[in-house]
Amino acid sequence: KNKAYIGSAVYLFEQKYSGVQLGLDVILKDIEVYDNVILTRTAGLLTSSTYGYNIIEISSIHVSLCGITRFANNNGTPIHAKSSVLRIDGEAYFTNNTGALGGALGLISASFLIINKNS
Numbered sequence: 001k002n003k004a005y006i007g008s009a010v011y012l013f014e015q016k017y018s019g020v021q022l023g024l025d026v027i028l029k030d031i032e033v034y035d036n037v038i039l040t041r042t043a044g045l046l047t048s049s050t051y052g053y054n055i056i057e058i059s060s061i062h063v064s065l066c067g068i069t070r071f072a073n074n075n076g077t078p079i080h081a082k083s084s085v086l087r088i089d090g091e092a093y094f095t096n097n098t099g100a101l102g103g104a105l106g107l108i109s110a111s112f113l114i115i116n117k118n119s
Contacts, residue, residue, distance in 0.1 A: 009033050009074075013059040023061055030067035038076040054080035054099070054106065066090050071097055071104070080106040087114040 014024045038053035055074045058081040069092045071078035077099030079086065086107070094104035107113055 009036050010056045012057065012061055012063065014061045025062045025064070027064045027066055028069065029065075030069070031065075032070045032072075033078065034070070034072040034074065036074045036076065054078070054101070055097075056080070058082070058084045058086065060084060063087070064089055065092055069093070071095070073097070074099075077102045077106045078104055081108070081111040081113075083109045083111060085112045085114065087116070088119045089116050090119060092119070 010028075012024075012026055033055060036055045038055075054077045055071065056079045058079065060083045062085040063081070064087040067090045069088075069090065071093065072095040074097045076097075078094055078097050080101060086105070097103050099106065105113065
């Protein structure tokens with residue numbers, strides 16, 4: 001069981017200085033992500049919350065989910081992408097997740113979701 005303020009399982013971010021730079025490509029293959037909790041601060045105390053926080057946070061990169069990917073019993077949106085490309089090549093299962101911005105996926109700010117045939 002992982003706990004964090006942002007991306008309790010994984011936080012992926014890339015700082016680019018121009019629009020023509022080569023970007024980071026991440027491949028996550030045959031992963032299981034379950035029972036993660038997001039932490040927040042309230043009046044200086046740590047509490048659990050689902051508002052606006054995510055299990056895998058992706059910002060300004062390309063991410064591919066390959067093989068069999070499972071997200072279960074997470075307290076937060078399983079995958080949140082900002083200005084990113086999320087590609088699903090294989091099977092992706094989202095079960096019993098609780099997220100304020102999506103129980104499976106949250107995409108904002110010019111993000112793209114590509115789901116391949118047979119996925």
